[in-house]
Amino acid sequence: MESKRLFFVADFPSVQLDKDFSQPLVKIPPSPHCEVCVIVPVRNEAQTLAATLTALIHQVDLEGQFLDPRRYEIILLANNCSDDSADIARTFAQQHPDIALHIVEKTLPPAEAYIGRVRQILMDEAYRRLCSLGRTRGVIASTDGDSQVSPTWIAANLYEINCGADAVGGRILVERVGRANLDPYARACYLREVGYRYLITELETYLDPDPHDSFPRHYQHYGASLAVTAEMYALAGGLPAVRTPEDVAFYRALVRVNARFRHSSLVRVVTSARQIGRTNVGLANQLSKWIEMGRQQQSFVVEPAGAIETRFVARRQLRVMWGCALNGYQPSHHSLVSLAEMLGVSTQWLVQKLSQPYTFGQLFEQVEERQQKEQMWASRWKYVEIEQAIGDLRLRLESLRLSWSKLQGNSTPDDLELLKEPCPAGSLRNSGVVNPCSN
Structure with missing residues (x-):
């Protein structure tokens, strides 16, 4: 609903590069053919690093043909390592001189030696190098030192960007052997959470579809597989230097500026099932928590299906109301009261926020x-065991799938019965959403 402006290199100073790293990390200039700058933060990854780099150099296009290595480069930052990760990387680079693999080794002060800061340093450097080539749609692609990208990882990211995405989250799978060797309760929790989140993703497709992120898709937007164009990296203000989870914080920054984010099933990465992580969050930490929950016989509880469905329906209604306000239409008092109640916020507060010039991402x-803050939502929706939530989601999706299958022609989730009246504003007329605006 908001027009997207074009961005040029001259527009990019919204990214404030840190003064401590104002000089390039990599002195060798990028190849003029470079389209993708892959960044790899590394800290004590000696056991997995060779596999990570091997996967990155054996890249093919979507037809299975060898990908021209001039089209991408790799920047690896080994920070505060106490093992021989940096030596392994340097040896690997010497053995593969046809690949642009740049090794940087640094010991950061304790206040900066965390993954959010390291990934920020690397992404800033990738941004700078792509800008030097004038590639506004050049791709900054992030992975991790304990992960192995698929052979088409670079090509699939480029495909999604060329199809119009501003940023891409890849599907991250836990490697099979490690998953099989997990504690039984942790493994069960992991598999249930994957199923739970996939069901939520499908439900979202019916109730509040994103035209830039159509189904089938997944739910992940994490550092092991995260790509963004240089122009959108700038518009979002760069990667936030938060301790963790920096990838989720960056995704939220992208949502605030209405980035076209694609959760692509074509982009795939396999990561380790280790239970001792480098941060206080992330998969390794979550696996450890599940193991401890099993020992203490604690149930795995999550948000119930009713809360999830209500959120998606309310978000879509809010999106339309926001669009109507942008087009000069005043929402009816009844629709404001009803939506505020559904969202669990006060009507007065909602009216005030709708009058402000926010993007929809900022508003939501x-x-x-x-x-x-108001706690109405939390008091209304109590957590339930994940098995119950999965069962309820499946029942609701059966109904929605049936409704969708009865539609004729090239129908989309926008055509469901809950999306009845078009908004009077011309730009919203084809959105297929319920009209909360008064004439």
Whole structure:
């Protein structure tokens, strides 16, 4: 609903590069053919690093043909390592001189030796190098030192970007042997969470579809497989230097500026099932928590299906109301009261926020923050065991799938019965959403 402007290199100073790293990390200039700058933060990854780099150099296009190595480069930052990760990387680079693999080794002060800061340093450097080539749609692609990208990882990211995405989250799988060797309760929790989140993703497709992120898709936007164009990296203000989870914080920054984010099933990465991580969050930490829950016989509880469905329906109604306000239409008092109740916020607060010049991403983020403050949402929706939530989601999806299958022609989730009246504004007329605006 908001027009997207074009961005040029001259527009990019919104990214404030840190003064401590104002000089390039890599002195060798990028190849003029470079389209993708892959960044790999590494800290004590001696056991997995060779496999990570091997996967990155054996890249093919979507037809299975060898990918021209001039089209991408790799920047690896070994920070605060106490093992021989840096030596392994340097040896690997010497053995593969046809690949642009740049090794940087640094010991950061304790206040900066965390993954968010390291990934920020690397992504800033990738951004700078792509800008030097004038590639506004050049791709900054992130992975990790304990992960192995698929052979078409670079090509699939480029495909999604060329199809119009501003950023891409890849599907991250836990390697099979490690998963099989997990504690039984942790493995069960992992598999249930994957199923739970996939069901949520499908439900979202029916109730609040994103035209730039159509089904089939997944739910992940994490550092092991995260790609973004240089122009969108700038518009989002760069990667936030938060301790963890920096990847989720960056995704939220992208949502705030209405980036076209694609959760692509074509982009795939396999990561380790280790249970001792480098941060206080992430998969390794979560696996450890599940193991401890099993020992203490604690249930795995999650948000119930009713809360999830209500959120998606309310978000879509809010999106339309926001669009109507942008087009000069005043929402009816009844629709404002009804939506505020559904969202779990006060009507007065919602009216005030709708009068402000927010992007929709900014508006909904404020709604979620307000929900936590007012506590109406939390008191209404109590967590349930994940098995119950999965069962309820499956039942609801059966109904939605049936409704969708009865539609004729090239119908989409926008055509479901809950999306009845078009908004009077011309730009919203084809959106297929319920009209909360008064004439």
